[in-house]
Every structure is written in C-alpha cells, then in structure tokens.
Amino acid sequence: xxxxxxxxxxxxxxxxxxxxxxxxxxxxxxxxxxxxxxxxxxxxxxxxxxxxxxxxxxxxxxxxxxxxxxxxxxxxxxxxxxxxxxxxxxxxxxxxxxxxxxxxxxxxxxxxxxxxxxxxxxxxxxxxxxxxxxxxxxxxxxxxxxxxxxxxxxxxxxxxxxxxxxxxxxxxxxxxxxxxxxxxxxxxxxxxxxxxxxxxxxxxxxxxxxxxxxxxxxxxxxxxxxxxxxxxxxxxxxxxxxxxxxxxxxxxxxxxxxxxxxxxxxxxxxxxxxxxxxxxxxxxxxxxxxxxxxxxxxxxxxxxxxxxxxxxxxxxxxxxxxxxxxxxxxxxxxxxxxxxxxxxxxxxxxxxxxxxxxxxxxxxxxxxxxxxxxxxxxxxxxxxxxxxxxxxxxxxxxxxxxxxxxxxxxxxxxx
Numbered sequence: 457x458x459x460x461x462x463x464x465x466x467x468x469x470x471x472x473x474x475x476x477x478x479x480x481x482x483x484x485x486x487x488x489x490x491x492x493x494x495x496x497x498x499x500x501x502x503x504x505x506x507x508x509x510x511x512x513x514x515x516x517x518x519x520x521x522x523x524x525x526x527x528x529x530x531x532x533x534x535x536x537x538x539x540x541x542x543x544x545x546x547x548x549x550x551x552x553x554x555x556x557x558x559x560x561x562x563x564x565x566x567x568x569x570x571x572x573x574x575x576x577x578x579x580x581x582x583x584x585x586x587x588x589x590x591x592x593x594x595x596x597x598x599x600x601x602x603x604x605x606x607x608x609x610x611x612x613x614x615x616x617x618x619x620x621x622x623x624x625x626x627x628x629x630x631x632x633x634x635x636x637x638x639x640x641x642x643x644x645x646x647x648x649x650x651x652x653x654x655x656x657x658x659x660x661x662x663x664x665x666x667x668x669x670x671x672x673x674x675x676x677x678x679x680x681x682x683x684x685x686x687x688x689x690x691x692x693x694x695x696x697x698x699x700x701x702x703x704x705x706x707x708x709x710x711x712x713x714x715x716x717x718x719x720x721x722x723x724x725x726x727x728x729x730x731x732x733x734x735x736x737x738x739x740x741x742x743x744x745x746x747x748x749x750x751x752x753x754x755x756x757x758x759x760x761x762x763x764x765x766x767x768x769x770x771x772x773x774x775x776x777x778x779x780x781x782x783x784x785x786x787x788x789x790x791x792x793x794x795x796x797x798x799x800x801x802x803x804x805x806x807x808x809x810x811x812x813x814x815x816x817x818x819x820x821x822x823x824x825x826x827x828x829x830x831x832x833x834x835x836x837x838x839x840x841x842x843x844x845x846x847x848x849x850x851x852x853x854x855x856x857x858x859x860x861x862x863x864x865x866x867x868x869x870x871x
Contacts, residue, residue, distance in 0.1 A: 635668030675707030
C-alpha cells in the first residue's frame with residue numbers, strides 16, 4: 457500500500473486519539489467522542505484498501521543483498537482480530553518492489569498449542585540454515601488465551617518445516633517468574649527475539665511475557681538462554697520485570713522486543729498500546745508523547761539486564777509517537793556508513809510500512825572530561841534521502857508484490 461502525503465498526515469493526526477478497549481470503559485465525555493472520530497476516519501482509510509488482506513507485525517532479515525520479509529496475515533472482520541493468523545513472506549533487493557512468497561507457516565490443527573494462530577517472532581540465519589522463531593496460540597479455550605514459542609527451519613528461506621510438534625519454550629505453571637494476566641486471563645508468551653552474544657557465543661531469547669505479581673499491569677520482557685540456537689533454552693529472570701507491587705507499573709504487556717548492542721550498551725526497544733497502560737501511571741507522567749506508536753527505550757550494561765529506562769523522564773524514542781506505526785523495529789541497512797531504518801505496521805488500517813521511509817538518526821557524543829562515550833540521542837524521522845518520502849511503500853497485493861508461483865504453503869514436521 458502506498459500512503460500519499462494526505463494519508464500520512466491523517467494517520468499522524470489520529471495517533472494521539474484513544475482506541476476502544478474491550479476491557480476498559482471510556483472515561484468522561486470527550487474520550488467516547490474521540491474514539492468515534494478515530495473509528496470513522498479509520499473506516500474511510502480502510503475503505504481505500506478494500507480487497508487487500510489484513511496484515512500486521514512485520515520482521516525483516518537482511519540476507520546479503522536480499523531483504524526477507526515475514527509478517528502476519530489474518531481475516532478481515534475477525535473478532536478479536538488477533539485470534540486467527542498465519543505467517544506470510546516476501547523478498548526484495550531495494551525495499552521498494554517486493555516479490556510475494558505466499559504462506560510461510562500456518563496453524564497446525566494437530567497441535568492444540570498452535571491450532572489457532574501463529575504469531576510474530578524473528579528469523580536468524582546461521583551456517584546456511586534459516587531459523588524461524590515464532591509464537592502461537594490455540595483455537596479453542598483454554599488454548600485460545602495460552603501462548604507458546606515454536607521453531608521452524610529452512611535451507612532456502614522460503615520453505616520452512618516445523619522443528620518439533622512440541623513448543624520450543626513455555627514456562628511451567630509453577631514457574632516463579634512468569635505467570636498469567638490477572639486482568640484478562642491471557643498467558644503472554646510471544647514475540648521471541650534472538651540475540652547472539654559475541655562474548656560468550658550464547659543465544660538469548662527476549663519474549664513478551666507477564667510477571668507473576670499482583671495487580672493488572674504485569675508486563676515484562678522474559679528471557680531465556682541456550683548454547684545452541686535450536687536450544688534447549690533455559691529460563692532466566694525477566695530482563696525487564698514488573699515490581700512485586702505493580703500498582704504503579706506502566707505496562708500490561710511489552711510487545712515486539714528488540715535488542716541492539718551499540719555505544720557500549722545493550723539497547724532494548726518495545727511497544728505497548730496506550731489503551732493497555734496503567735491509568736495511575738499515565739496520570740503521573742507527561743503523556744502527550746505516549747501514543748500507540750510510541751517506542752520505548754531501555755538500556756543495560758549486561759545482556760541479561762536488568763534493563764532500565766535510558767532516561768527516567770524521557771525514554772520514548774523521539775519521533776516514534778508520530779509515525780502511526782506499531783511494533784516498530786529497527787533494521788541496519790548499511791555498515792559504511794552505518795544506517796538504520798524503522799519499520800512496522802499502521803495499526804489503524806492493518807497495513808505494513810516496510811520501506812526506507814523512516815530514517816533512524818542515532819547520534820552519540822563523547823564526554824570530554826572523561827573521554828567516555830555517551831548514549832546520545834535517538835530519533836525517527838521521515839527520510840529526506842528518497843525521491844518522495846511521503847509516498848511510503850507498504851503492503852499491497854496485487855501490484856507491489858509480484859506473485860511467485862512457487863510459494864510455500866505451511867510447514868511440515870521434520871523432528
């Protein structure tokens with residue numbers, strides 16, 4: 457989907473408006489009106505892309521000169537929208553024209569834990585093998601609100617086979633760190649992100665999870681480690697953990713975590729819809745920059761954490777609150793010079809933003825008194841290096857993606 461200048465502006469204006477929450481009633485007189493305005497305008501924007509699939513949660517692997525895109529596709533009109541999904545794929549050499557690959561991995565009815573949906577994850581390439589870490593949930597209760605992490609592998613990056621019938625990683629019920637949401641009954645265990653620590657050679661998995669604490673806001677970033685990429689993975693304490701008394705903890709969940717080592721620090725980024733923030737916390741902070749597209753930035757000296765806000769007063773990545781994208785990730789597209797772009801999905805219209813439209817400006821400075829490198833500033837902005845940055849390229853079918861007749865249809869179990 458191509459967003460023209462007007463559409464981009466509209467999405468940016470809508471971003472601060474609240475979204476209807478099935479678990480919380482609107483407050484006051486203004487909020488219901490804001491919700492209706494947002495839904496009305498969103499309906500118009502969606503009408504402009506009739507016939508196109510409902511897509512979200514992209515992740516990209518840069519494989520030499522090829523960009524490998526993975527993303528979720530659901531069913532238009534499904535309520536709740538996230539309960540049915542499969543992983544689809546595409547490839548590109550320039551992030552402008554994408555070759556559509558079809559379904560990469562879909563739910564497996566024979567496995568209760570992944571019979572309803574396969575969800576976001578990450579893809580890692582090592583020794584010629586592509587490792588697709590994904591999350592999944594069941595079709596019917598109790599598996600509908602349970603999640604687990606699985607693994608599929610491929611030798612060509614297109615045709616993936618499940619590594620096992622069983623989950624790669626899922627905490628036991630009596631686990632001391634991770635538990636079910638007290639608010640919704642959902643067991644959050646999704647969005648795995650793999651980071652290889654070059655110092656030890658170990659593989660660390662960061663996960664959207666929930667701490668086993670009291671209160672309704674238990675969001676945390678789970679952590680596990682293995683000495684082989686395929687596991688087995690051992691659970692560790694959360695990298696970001698909700699306190700025992702979580703009455704003022706901000707997050708219901710911390711989604712799509714990503715870790716980047718830069719400037720001598722481990723930088724952790726994650727997203728959270730504004731409707732899932734603790735109202736007590738929102739009342740205490742200057743929350744004008746807290747929108748659905750805001751990207752949160754934590755840092756640590758050690759890979760396992762603990763991770764803390766980069767700045768206690770200012771830890772939203774500058775500019776992220778205006779993009780209209782959710783689940784924003786960074787992708788390094790060049791080493792010399794070092795260049796990052798930001799990508800994600802437009803949550804109001806369920807369309808992907810997987811172009812080079814959003815440039816990441818990551819500046820660092822040096823403290824002259826100590827000669828120590830400082831973290832500096834991080835900002836997301838519309839790129840000025842492209843011919844028409846407001847004609848940002850997202851997902852469209854047909855047209856943008858060139859259909860590949862040899863598309864993959866799901867995955868089979870090989871172990």
